[in-house]
Amino acid sequence: MHLASLLVMAGDAGRALEHAQAALAATPDHAEALAAARDAARALGDTTRAESYARILRGFGEEPRTPDEPVPGFGPRWAAETDSEELDDTEEPLAIPEGFTELEPEGLVEAERPRVTLADVGGLEDVKARLDAAFLAPLRNPELRAYYGKSLRGGLLLYGPPGCGKTFLARAVAGELGANFFALGLNDVLDMWLGESERRLHDAFAAARRAAPCVLFLDELDALGQKRSHLRHSGARNVVNQLLAELDGAQADNEGVFVLAATNHPWDVDTALRRPGRLDRTVLVLPPDFKAREAILRHALEERPIEGVDVAKLARRTEGCSGADLVHVVESAAEQALQESIRTNAMRPITMRQLEQAAQEAPRSTKAWFGVAHNYALYANEGGQYDDLLAYIRSHKLL
Known part of the structure; x- marks a missing residue:
């Protein structure tokens, strides 16, 4: 609760809500935590969730406060709803605790509900079959999922030449499920301040877990999860380490969170990201037939x-x-x-x-990609990971 109060004073209602919910997980009837969660949700514009917390408060006999009334231990009022002109002359401005810097309010990655489905994807029947076996079929058949012990967690890496529909496929999977879709790009993660990129990555996965079942899409994985041996700065390596930890679900359960990643350069992706339990399934998305x-x-x-x-x-x-x-x-x-x-x-x-x-x-944009890919398929095909790519190159005489 104290950490939540510091986040409130810093104007970060999103993280304040997360910590208030952590307090409620330990003590569900904690009135101050309920009030804080209600006000944080209201500050984020989530009126439905705010009203839910208000109803619980009324059930405990607590009178719900208005947004301008103080929350115990949380300062005079939410910074996001305060104008300097509204402050009383006698009221001192919010003080930032020593050792903390003032933060700009930032929202989490927003979820969307794509309307496209796999029926809207032209061709790519093999890719659709892999996606169906990995996630769609187990979700549609809970009895079979329980019988075979199939988990709803996991990850799948889509790779291939640019412009062949990897991002569109990810949206179609979410649309097929009627599930939430979180698209996580570099601008949503990378930050100039040390430790901030890791926090953003953690917050994105936390939002996806709360919205499960959902699809979390990591675009340009070779930039976000580049081989650590190629990275000179510890900050960039820490981002890869944080991504590994989030995919493991060591600190939280990833059940119902299906991670789809896309890259044009799978040979640049850190090998630890592709081990079993993380992005353990790989699908080649080829040019359309x-x-x-x-x-x-x-x-x-x-x-x-x-x-x-x-x-x-x-x-x-x-x-x-x-x-x-x-x-x-x-x-x-x-x-x-x-x-x-x-x-x-x-x-x-x-x-x-x-x-x-x-x-x-019109130029064939895939030609340059295959010019690079065939070297990796021939000389860096460890464990047969590029067998399907090599077979396509040979059958189409692209060597």
């Missing part, structure tokens, strides 16, 4: 004016393109049609000629 390219092109052209377009023919001519490349082809063709409409002063649809020209001029 013919059926997937056809589905992506149809979706990209769906609400655009077209004339004489053979989508199947276009899909055959765009082998090696990523999903992002295909969308770029359609955008380029739309730009040509727009320019032609301006020149002729008449609305012109997108034609097959424009799409074929755009496809011919």
Whole structure:
């Protein structure tokens, strides 16, 4: 409770709520902790949770305080709801305890509910099957999960060339479950102050555990969990160590928190992150095949004016393109049609000629990635971790 009061004075209502909840876990009927949790939730804008704590207080015969009334041991009022103009002339400003610095209020990573599902993902049937076996099927079948002792915790690493749908897949998994989705990027974690990055990472995992079942998505894992042997500064190594600890769930249970990570450079990811119990399953997300390219092109052209377009023919001519490349082809063709409409002063649809020209001029963004990846697949294939990548390279003659 004392730590929560210090956090309140520093304006950090999110962490204050976390510590007030820890106090309630030990003593559920602690009136001051309930009042603090209620006011912290109110300061964060979570009116539903604030009203829940208020109802419990009323059940104990406590009169709920208004936001401007003092919380015992928590200073005059919440800093986030105080204007300097509202302070009484006789009231002293909040003092920051010695040894503490004033902090700016920061929110936790916000959860969202994606509307896309795996049905919206074109192709990638093997990847969908792996995702279904790892998390979706056990969640849909609790009896089978209990029979086989299958846990709802775990992690899966998606890797492959850029623009092939790794982030979209992660959102589709959350949408398939109707679960909360937390997207954790570098800007959500890294901070210039020593120890702050580790705290942010811990807070993100704590928010995900409270919202379970959920999907926690770690984008660009090679930057967040880079090999510690490549890192010169202890601060960066500490972030990797904190991520390892959070994935282990040593201090809290990760049941119901499914961690999905994505990277274009799996060979740069710290090997400890990929051991069993952490990101122990790896799935290669390859460029879309013919059926997937056809589905992506149809979706990209769906609400655009077209004339004489053979989508199947276009899909055959765009082998090696990523999903992002295909969308770029359609955008380029739309730009040509727009320019032609301006020149002729008449609305012109997108034609097959424009799409074929755009496809011919568009670079294959996956080519450079395979140029680097094949060296790792050939010479750094420890334990067969890149067998599927090597088989694809050989079958498509990318060596």
